[in-house]
Amino acid sequence: MKYVTLETEGKPAAGILEGDEIRICAEGEGARDAVIDAIVAGELAGWDTREGRRVPLSAVRLLAPIPLPRGAIYCVGKNYHAHADEFHSSGFDSSSKEAVPKHPVIFTKPPHSVVGPETPVRGSLDPTGTVDYEGELGVVIGKAAFQVDKASAYDHVLGYVIINDVTSRELQRQHGQWTIGKGLDTFCPMGPWLVSADEAGDPARMELRTEINGELRQKASVSDLVFDIPTLIETMSRTMTLHPGDIIATGTAAGVGIGFTPPRYLQRGDVMRVSITGLGALENTVE
Structure with missing residues (x-):
């Protein structure tokens, strides 16, 4: 469905x-x-x-299929191998001395940052002018998960949705953590629909693509995740309960704006289009 x-x-x-x-x-x-x-x-x-x-x-x-989540969106940093190297070498990574983390890097975006497809992203809210895009696969929890092992993790997944983890890179660097740089109003486009797990199929077979003004910037298989979905659910539920309706953004692939020299930040009028196999396409314009 x-x-x-x-x-x-x-x-x-x-x-x-x-x-x-x-x-x-x-x-x-x-x-x-x-x-x-x-x-x-x-x-x-x-x-x-x-x-x-x-x-x-x-x-x-x-x-957005869930316009106002009941809690913060759980996000995973540096979770594709190529992007982990890209981000670590960019000068914006204050999370670790290692490019590829040994354990999942988890942060959150506030629920009020969520907007739907075609809704403008207010890049003007970023005083530093360093707005960047991050196309991601979102996982929606359908059944409470506490101390769940990897073998049964998918039993707790209701379905999947596309997320764009829009980010102010300079705010991210200034504050030494990721919440302020990623939690700006409208900086979490989500949609266009929530696809049930049975219809979506195996996430490892999905391909993620991000285009900016029609130019392909990101292309990756979800199978390239450093920590796959069962590992994320097992790790997070080891010490806290994941509740029905909770959302996990599983991380972005290489090809973000800061991966270029010089960085290619988003400008007013730029159109971001994130698509994932079987989940449709999520399009938003920067204003």
Whole structure:
């Protein structure tokens, strides 16, 4: 299933994408949170049999499938081998003396940084003018996970979504950590829909691509992750509970702006397009 949150005729709604149409499963008051509410209640799978009116995809405005997560988005730093080397040699890496980490590097983005597809990213909020892009695979937890081992980790995954971990590089460096540089309002585009794990298939077979103004900058197989999804879930759940609706951004690939000499930072009007096999494409413009 492909779950969406949207606005139709100026009102919030949520439903399932079926071809070029959306079957509305919730609308009116509370519909903006209908997907996350159903995940938490363990009822999202039941939408498959829910009746509802149909509207063309072309006639609606898509929001992030989870417009306001219940908690911070968990993010993984330096989790593709080539990007770990790229970032470590850029001069912006204050996390470790090692290029490729021995253990997952985890930080967070605030829930209010989330925006949907086609929503502008407010690059003007960055006073340093060093806005960068990071296309990533997002994992959505469907069942509470505490001290879960790798063998059963996928049992706790509901589905997948595209995330763009937009970053102010200079703020990231100035503050010696990653939250301020990555937590600016609108700096977490997400969408266009949440794809259930059974429909998405094996993440290791997915390919991630990021284009800036039509130019391919990032291309990588998710199989190239330093720490795969089961390892991330096992590591994080060892000491804390991952709750239904929690989101893990699994890291970005080589080809980000700071990997160029000189760095190629985003400018007003630039169009970012992140696509992942089976998950669609997420497009946002910098303003």
